[in-house]
Amino acid sequence: MKSSAAKVCNLRKVYAGNGGGTAALDGVSFDAEEGEIFGLIGPDGAGKTTLMRIAATLILPDSGTAEICGFDAARDCRRIRQIIGYMPGKFSLYQDLTIEENIAFFAKVFGVRKEDGIEYIEEIYRRLEPFKKRLAGRLSGGMKQKLALCCALIHRPKLLVLDEPTTGVDPVSRQEFWDILQNMKKIGISVLVSTPYMDEAARCDRIAFISSGKILKTDSPQNIVAAFPKKIFRASGGKMFELLKALRGSGLAESAYSFGDSCHIVPKCGARIEDLKKCLQFSAGNFSVAEAPATLEDCFMELNSGERNRS
Amino acid sequence: MNAIEVKGITKKFGDFVAVDSISFEVGTGEIFGFLGANGAGKSTAMRMLCGLLEPTSGEAKVAGFDIYKQREQIKKSIGYMSQKFSLYGDLTVAENIKFWGGLYGLTKAEIRAKEEEIVEKLEMRGWENSFVASLPMGWKQKLAFSISIMHSPKIVFLDEPTGGVDPIVRRKFWEEIYDASLRSITVFVTTHYMDEAEYCDRASIMVDGQIRALGTPAELKKKFGRADMDGVFKDLARGAQRKDA
Structure with missing residues (x-):
């Protein structure tokens, strides 16, 4: 040792x-x-x-x-x-x-x-x-x-x-x-x-x-x-802050945060990538959505929000 | 009308050219990222734009006012916030609002109304008499920003507003910035987080006192053949001659 x-x-x-x-x-x-x-x-x-x-x-x-x-x-x-x-x-x-x-x-x-x-x-x-x-x-x-x-x-x-x-x-x-x-x-x-x-x-x-x-x-x-326990979808295209609003309003995202030119979405349990795509179709802009690996920052945010909810 | 118009301003300290004939325009309501390595000349440029330092040569207008002759008017038309210093930790929330409101020249009645508005908007009812030092970071950050725009300035200067801040708070703060820009407040912001450079409408990158690149993040990434602004920044900053060892 x-x-x-x-x-x-x-x-x-x-x-x-x-x-x-x-x-x-x-x-x-x-x-x-x-x-x-x-x-x-x-x-x-x-x-x-x-x-x-x-x-x-x-x-x-x-x-x-x-x-x-x-x-x-x-x-x-x-x-x-x-x-x-x-x-x-x-x-x-x-x-x-x-x-x-x-x-x-x-x-x-x-x-x-x-x-x-x-x-x-x-x-x-x-x-x-x-x-x-x-x-x-x-x-x-x-x-x-x-x-x-x-x-x-x-x-x-x-x-x-x-x-x-x-x-x-x-x-x-x-x-x-x-x-x-x-x-x-x-x-x-x-x-x-x-x-x-x-x-x-x-x-x-x-x-x-x-x-x-x-x-x-x-x-x-x-x-x-x-060890990141959840899925992450990565969406990009259009205006970032409008995209975030659309995602949060969709009821499909547990969280949605900006990561440079794209945004990371932790989907609510059972929400599929198709559901997100369908929902974003009706918002402004041309969005692309795909599954993405977690970054350390995603992990920190996830662990930190868990801690906040407990206290 | 442009919020900021800069034509060839230069600042020399003795033989040293801190800012070397920079020119750019910032439109009303635009979020403008002002990037550069340490020592590139950002702070000097920003101090000139805020009316705190007179340029050696060149012309500039901030909020329509001349940066040589109308510096006091400029100071009244802008807000300023930095992560290093913005609120007094040993004053309460209400005291900070009163103090800054007074500095920004609001009347007592206006300050009272603003205090109501800020407390309401930030959901800080019941915390008015708490010391700012005791607030959670996220609140401090939002409060500092709300206070920097409490006098409805035309332009707000944000000097590394998110340094050392928790990743979630940092992102929420940018959503506040975006809201302010929707209300036609022009945002002039510096940052060392290159993901934040992506949220700007346009960004400039300073190297050795000069602006070496200026454009939308998409344009800059395309021009430099880089996937992100971090790559663009490093390409430019590595070429700096003003090597500080």
Whole structure:
């Protein structure tokens, strides 16, 4: 059996005065294995940051345990801090130090020679080097993110804890960032990463969907998609929002949501594709309807709406 | 009349050309997607259109007003919302409506009427005195949008309105956008979600301060031979010279 990079068990955390004490984490458990990219996927307010801060030993849970690289987060925080690299959601490097100075500072804090560290982060540092005399506060979003990653990696951590590293980042930079993460994985670093983007979820080895402080499901992206319990019909053509209205008015759809240029329909029990086609014939536009495979986003929406209906 | 008319506006900061002679028009009631990579110049362009920043050169009219001489009139004719900042979490629903209504120059009576209307429409009766921070994300989002158009602006600027938002809330929000456009409110929106680019009537893509592509999503996909807007965006943005490492 593989050992754990981050194993959390029944974590609970309530912030006082948070809308009358709603739980930020409400019994969260998962086991991220050594050597894998484990994604925590969910919207703002789901509890992702709280979880990341507990994993980084910055806050304590009200109850439950977190074991990071074999150490207990409550008792062994100093040892954990030496072997993890943490990148908070908010840019937290020294804005009035240069790129070079920030890296030197973090190398010193972690007791490594800057030269050794830089060798290790060479792939990323190469892109920063032409700007090494620039103040961190004057860097663009993409460069700040890469510098933060350099500083988190300088001491060769076993586990990277990345709290929404790509929020507000454009699609091209996001893809580059994930290419870097895949390379980190190749050299044996485990990654615990949170994101609201479903396309990034697909690049993780395993993911946990989180919503309102609860884990909805944990598995590989492939297994989650394969386990989608319902049919999906995909309709396209005509104007999206008119199409959605027609579908919802038809009484045939359990749900109908836009997915780019088409829309995904979860049909009501027994509704057939022919029924949908017939119904749409009488609406405006030329629609085509076909059965389609579920995406991770369909799965998240389905699990999340189930959770909402129960509570 | 077009809601926005831009002819060759440029903004330089020292030697750096943040926005490099962009031109486009946005029709009344249109949903216009303003796309681009980080650092492409979107925010600078948007600040000029909102009357917050004077261009270095070029001409533009927003809601019929000149962006050099009539900036105050522009500010009164537009609404603005972003995901990062829009409402005060430590004010209640009613207080936020009063505060923004006041800023937008509505009278007390108008604000009272709007408060009724918004609370009714969003089915928030009984929540008027709750702190905005305590509202579920979906409500916060809808409330922020309703408030950004409470003064019936000609144009609403939405700056990454759906960043980090739950997938269902994000989709419902776009249905609100569509409703607003049906009421002839022009929508100028930025997003990093390329599926949302498909919901725009037309979209432009900025690279290195210039608009490199502009058209309906169908036209752009055809032109670039891509199945979706994500492909179109990546083709264009990868060619950027202004590489931020």
